[in-house]
Amino acid sequence: MSEDTLEEDLMALSEGIDSALAEMCEARIVHTYFDGGNELDETLWQCAAELGWLGIGLPEEYDGLGLGAPGLDLLFRALGSFMAPGAFIPTLSAAQWLAESAAPEVCQTLLPEVVAGACTFAVPLVPGTAPLQLEGSGLSGRPPLMLGSRSATTAIVAIEQAGKPGYAIVPLAAATASFTPTEIWDSTRMAGKYEFSGASPLAVVDDADGAATACLRRWLALATAADCVGGARAITFKTVDYLKERSQFGRSLASLQALKHRIAGLLTRVIQDEALLDQAVASLAGSEPSADMWMNMAKASAGDMFAAVAEDCVQLHGGVGFTWEFDCHIYLKRALFNREIAASSSVLRDLAASQFALSARSGASTAELAL
Structure with a gap:
């Protein structure tokens, strides 16, 4: 194409x-x-x-x-x-x-x-953590928190089999898997704990070189980073509309210079992270060696940005006192949960730094990182 x-x-x-x-x-x-x-x-x-x-x-x-x-x-x-x-x-x-x-x-x-x-799938909130032991053909135990839904049909579970890491693709049959939802900030998504009792995997994917974990993290990071920049842009402009509707001392709040500058600062942050994500997506689409580095940076930055923008937008709805009926509180809770998906921002930045160092040691210059 x-x-x-x-x-x-x-x-x-x-x-x-x-x-x-x-x-x-x-x-x-x-x-x-x-x-x-x-x-x-x-x-x-x-x-x-x-x-x-x-x-x-x-x-x-x-x-x-x-x-x-x-x-x-x-x-x-x-x-x-x-x-x-x-x-x-x-x-x-x-x-x-x-x-x-x-x-x-x-x-x-x-x-x-x-x-x-x-x-529909349930996946580890953070790939590659606390694997279950797969003995024989049955999987038993409780993996760490999973991101999915109450009606998920299949789970991707980190496992260890004969000392080798991997991922089991497990059908979620009622007889061998039970799900307990965990209360989280964001009610638009669901996470919880699974209890497996002799569940038979459909297949096992080897992860001896860490490639399977990196791949799952990469796609989770892309999806979440895109959700973050989309949400941040939307709540910024919804907040502008809200400021236009409210007035103080006979003037629209949107006409106050201090608030104009504040909104401009928020939008600048959104645009910066949109550009960073654009670079990450282009690198991934082009199968470039630096794709994981860019994607880890994009998700870390977008996650922090969305949380900061959403929190400031709540503050810009000042005077309301109780924001439950306003969109800003849903965006803020979504942002806080997004920050935990794939890995924390600090972990993702550490991974990106390690990938940068590997590129540098291989002889690549900073000008070649997108290649």
């Missing part, structure tokens, strides 16, 4: 995604879902399957659209912008991971089901 064709496809898809989300995830509908008053996540998931969103990054051989990292970036920026609920981050990240790491027969079994909306 040529760059021009890809750009045209992405633009057309973006318009359709934004139009559908604007209708389905109108703020009042999202607030009702946040308060437990509707099943927006299930309705949205069904719509996403019907419109082909769930296969946006997957190869066409698995019924996907073949748009790769640029397509996923576009989708997750839109989902973040509209505070969309659901298991999009774990499922689509796991699907990309499978396409790169699992055997073709496993992909052929699971990925068309993902595209159809029939298969």
Whole structure:
């Protein structure tokens, strides 16, 4: 696919995604879902399957659209912008991971089901931590916190088998796996603990060289970073609209120079992280050696930026006293949870620094890092 064709496809898809989300995830509908008053996540998931969103990054051989990292970036920026609920981050990240790491027969079994909306995944909140022991053909125990949904059909679990690290792809049958939700800040997503009792993996992916962990972290980082920049841009402009509506001493709050400068500062941070994510997505789409370094930096920076922007937007709603009925509190809680997905910002920056050092030791200059 040529760059021009890809750009045209992405633009057309973006318009359709934004139009559908604007209708389905109108703020009042999202607030009702946040308060437990509707099943927006299930309705949205069904719509996403019907419109082909769930296969946006997957190869066409698995019924996907073949748009790769640029397509996923576009989708997750839109989902973040509209505070969309659901298991999009774990499922689509796991699907990309499978396409790169699992055997073709496993992909052929699971990925068309993902595209159809029939298969959803639970994945480690932080890949590569506290593996379970896989003995014989059964998996038992409690892995660390998993990101997914109550109705997830398959789990990706870090394991160790005969002293070798890897990941088990585990069907979530009621007889061998139970799920206990964990209360988290962000009610638009779900995380919890699984208890496995003799669960039989569908397949095992080797991780002796750490490539499988790096791959899963990479896709989780892309999805979450895109959600962050989409959400940060949206809440910044919603806050501008709010300031235009409120007045003090006969003047619109949006006309006060101090608040103008504050909003300009927020938007500057958003634009910087959008550019950093653009670089990371381009590196990943081009299969560049520096892709992991850029993606780790992009997610660390976007996660911190979204939390700071959302918190400042809450402050700019000053005088309300109780923000539950305002969008800013949903964005802030989403931002705080996003910061924990894939790895903490400090860990991701350490990984990026290590990857930078490896490039430098191999003889690459800073001007060649994008190559």
